[in-house]
Amino acid sequence: MIIKTQSEKWNFRMSYPRCVTNLIGSCLAVLFTQFCYGATPVKIDFSGLKSSGVVLAGNGHASPILVESTNNEAVLRAAHDLANDFYHVTGCKPKLIHGLPDRVKNIVIAGTLGSSPTIDRLAAKGILKTTGIKGKWESFVWQIIKNPLPGISHALVIAGSDRRGTIYGIYELSQRIGVSPWYWWADVPVRKQRFIRACGERFVVGPPAVKYRGIFLNDEDWGLRPWASKTFDPKIGNIGPKTYARIFELLLRLRANYLWPAMHPGTTAFNAFPQDAKLADEYGIVMGSSHCEQMLRNNISEWNEKEYGAYNFVTNAQGVLKYWEQRIRENGKYENIYTLGMRGISDSGMPGGGTLLQKAQRLHTIISDQRKMLARWVNPNVRKVPQIFCPYKEVLPLYHLMPKLPDDITLMWPDDNYGYIREFSNAQERKRHGGAGVYYHVSYWGRPHDYLWLCSTSPGLIAEEMTKACDYGANKVWILNVGDLKPAELDIEYFLHLAWNPHAWNGMNTYDLLEKQFTRDFGAAYAPKLTSIMSKYYRLNFQRKPEHMLVNLTNTFSTTLNGDEAEQRIEAWQKLSTQAVAVGKTLPVQWHDAFFELVGYPVEAAAAMNEKCLALDEYYTGIHQNRIDRLTEAREAQAQIHRLTDIYNNQIAGGKWRYMMSDNPRGQLTLNIPQLPQNDTNDVVRHQNIPTAIKPSPVSSCSMPGADFVEKGHHVIMEAEHASAFIPGKKGVCWRKIAGVGYNGEAVTVFPRLIPVLDQPKMILKDSPCLEYKVCLKDTGIWKVTVRALPTFSVQAGKPQRYAIAFDNASPKIISLPYSTSEYDRQWQQDVLRNAALTTSLHAIHTAGLHILKIWMVDPGIVIDAIEAESGNHHSPLGYVWPSETKN
Known part of the structure; x- marks a missing residue:
């Protein structure tokens, strides 16, 4: 059979009500694809046993990789990565060739339909079946072909419908042979193999359910920028091409294609380095800019009042238009998505004042002028230029007052910054040619309180909200605000996996994707334990994020949990932290760094934060007899957070992540633990009206047959x-x-x-x-x-x-x-x-x-x-x- 993407399987299933199809399950989808295509899926085998197929590596030799130079340079670069990946796995580096060899027994042939003569030749002969990818977006086929061309005995052919389809097919092979997408960004070890064979017949992947899928690097002040500036790229002293190259590669390995670059004060603007935009194109990454940075600009760094005048469309429309047009002239030749509209510098409201209706009309005029600019410099048919309009914060009510937004612009619905999507496309909006997308957060700086430290947004919430948005037509653009990128690795992959195939999630399989990731990165023996630990981590943090434990809307400290609730929560976190430490110790030493980054640090640090905050709460409210002991416990928990962070920054991966982790971004987490006053005693400071959790008494109860x-x-x-x-x-x-x-x-x-x-x-x-x-x-x-x-x-x-x-x-x-x-x-x-x-x-x-x-x-x-x-x-x-x- 052909193994198609889960999205294609689920498109078949979703024609019926979900509560019916879920009873049938994925077996029906598998039977459906078997009936339609009748081929054996391609698998990667490491056993070394003799069988049919293509030997990719063995006996100290790796089979060559053919990728013709007529392919896009992004494909050539990915093929180079594949050769390196084979070397890291087997110790043998395959030869990268750009023309057909005279004679070879086994070979990998990679290329894009319409750009690779060999791929097109095989397709024209009917040897390579392009059913399922031809004319599709970012799709690829793997097919094993015997005697495909004179002098070649066996070939694994990787054919893409376009350049990114081919790249995804190449990186799929990297992942199958044992190179995690997180091999660099989370130090997941490469699994060594002596023998690698591809066997089977054919499988197809794609197209993705969501066209553009990516991340937004935001609030980078306390992690990504200090790390890049001082550790990874001190020559540049900021987030520059070297850092972005690593980010681009990660996105492609996760089958993403879109990036909003970092943009805070102090961060060098993406386009300040002329090579950045070209580099993105060389990788095949689509560039954009955030909801407050229209037309690929970085207003904080790039707006020069002396050159352009005031950033105000009412008083200085020509200066603002000149500023935008300069960037479009420079970057219009690359693949971009253009953010339309206008907001103020530094994530503020649109300058110029006026009533809501006047602001809405102004936005309409601005968008019209921006589209004329795109028609001049990008494509005369502006409907073919990817564009988004993100009605973020104060812009949402303006959108509803605006004259009709052009039909081809994608509506980018934002969440409320805490994971709950504010609006969904109605029946008329779902008919729009440009469709809709979502801007979603797993990191945020703002009201009512930041969460910039640990990544604790539940995959279940991500899945529930994003698949709901997809059901209501938001399938053109998904972008995730990931803060510093680390430590959001698990949520990033989860989000991007859903973007490829939202309806792989059926409600109760929330942690299946996470377990598959842990199986890939840590092995099947450890995956269930790690999944169990992280599911408990997300559940406890769903009740209250670590950053929000010290927050109360009226008081300094939380008082969110009282009496037995607080003790039970401390106990639950301590138990989970102990479990994580124990599992980490059983892992082979080469996995220790990856474990600490993905599991150990978030779990142990969150446990310490909860213990610190709840102990402080009991100290201040005086509801615990051992009040001074609680203060001591809080200080010890604070010290534990600092110890863990020091390990992250200075000890794991040989200091690779120095300056990456801040346990106190923006100064919001420490909230200085006070010194104990000299006249303080063990006397309890009694506060009135402190709620305690009810304890239902079995004395006053009702019981009868039939009641649940x-x-x-x-x-x-x-x-x-x-x-x-x-x-x-x-x-x-x-x-x-x-x-x-x-x-x-x-x-x-x-x-x-x-x-x-x-x-x-x-x-x-x-x-x-x-x-x-x-x-x-x-x-x-x-x-x-x-x-x-x-x-x-x-x-x-x-x-x-x-x-x-x-x-x-x-x-x-x-x-x-x-x-x-x-x-x-x-x-x-x-x-x-x-x-x-x-x-x-x-x-x-x-x-x-x-x-x-x-x-x-x-x-x-x-x-x-x-x-x-x-x-x-x-x-x-x-x-x-x-x-x-x-x-x-």
Whole structure:
């Protein structure tokens, strides 16, 4: 059979409702491709046993690699990398040749359709089958051909539909023989092999589901720039061509194609080095610029008021246009995506003042002028020039007031900087030729608080939000704000893997991709343990990021966790840190650096940060008897963070990453631990009104056959994914479990997502999917039900997410999640820091005994994590995390 990309498999499956197709699973897709193509997939074998196929290396010899010089220089460069990769794996470097040899037994032939005479010759003869790649975007085929040309016995042919398709096919071979995409950036060792054979027949990869896929290097002040300046490229003393060359290679090995370069004050602008743009083209990377840097400019470094005047389109339109046009004249010959519109220098609002309507009209004029510029210098048919418009922050309301945006411009929807996408394309926007994309964060500097240190955004949240956006048409451009790149390695690969194939994620396989990455980089014996460790790391950080443990909207310290909750969290982190250290010690020594960078440092540092913050919290609130001991523990945890960071910067990989890791970016994490006052004693400083987590008492409880949840201590607590019944709605729409989100690692949402809003009681009862929870209640009277959901945005622009709720046969009550588009809104700030939006509803219970709590979808895209019901006559605070379920 032909093994096609997961995206192609899932395109077949996605023609049916997801809740149906997931029961069938990937087996159906495999059977489908077998039926259609009937070939054996190409595999790489290291056994050395005699079999058919192409010997790529063995007996101290590596087979040559043919890549004709007529191919694009980016392909030639990648082929050079492949030869080096074979050398690192086998100790034998294959000869890189540019013309057909007279006679050779085994050979690798790589080239692009239309650029490689040999590839085209094989295709014309029908020997090389180009079905599945011809005319496609960034696709490739591997095919093993016996006697393909005179004098050649066996060939592994790698043919690409375009230059990047060929490059991806080349790097696929590098990865299959044992060279991780992270061999350099995360020091993953190359696995040594004495013999390598390719066997089988053929397989096709591509096209990607998302056309342009890349990263944004941002907030580089505390890691990437100091490291590049002082360690990696001191001759340049900044982020220059040497650093970008390494980044370009990494992107291609991860099948990415797009970059927004670093742009903060102090960082030399990308185009300040004339060779940077040419270098990007030599690698095959598409360049762009951020949401606040239109037309490939770096305003912070490049805007010169003496030369151009004020950066203000109202008072100095010609100066601003001249500034933009200069860059387009210089770089228009390369492959770029042009950011349109205008924002202020340093990520501020557009200069010029005026009403919202006046600003919107100004944006319309600016975009029109920018497109005329692109038509002059890039392509007279401006519709063929890739362009994006990113309505970030204050620009989003302006977009809705603008005259119609030209149809070919890609709408780049931003998240709220904390992983929740602010808007999705409506039915009309999904018809636009330019389609839509997403600008997403796993690192951020801004309100309500930074997270620039560790990368802790859950792969589950990335998958839930990005695949939802894709369902609503965002499949043209995905870009990820990765901060300093390190330590975001795991999230970067996860994001880019999804960009290639969003619907490989089915909700419950969130960590499968991570386990495959660990299997590739650490081996099958260690992958399950490492995946387990990181899934717990993401779950605990979903409850509260390490950088946010010291944050409270009203006080200096967190007071987010109290009493037993704090102790349980400290214990959970200590246990996880101990587990990570133990696993790290069992790894062969050559894997120690990679382990520390990808797993050890984030887990141990996050554990120390939690211990420090919670100990400080207990010291300041005085809720613990051993108050002075808590201060000592906080200081020891702080010292541990510094020790770990010193190891990262100065000890691993022989000091390769010196200055890369800051445990205190922007001075936000240390928050000086105070000296103990001389008159301080062990006396407890009692603070009033400090909430503590409830402890349901088994004395006051209700139990009966048929109930799945029971009242204990006048409370009922239910994890959403443990519903007694999942009742499907109209046309197979159903609630389904998803993993990797929620306080306990699972939650529920509705699939498919591209469905109508159901906001009328009759529609809800008739058409909406329903969650049912069978509960035994002892108390009668008014019960308050609190639903903990993720703070997601509705697929309907400008409206809140909603669900409907009722007990038994009562009419559904429609409940709205808090809604805000302002980063100054205190409720939104609280919700994104805790990754939860809490809503309540009141319900009258007239009889004790068995009842059914029902929750219906109103707005697709809502994600529900947990539910708590509380008897109205016995109020007690829930705490932060909530206690365990009250199961029957």
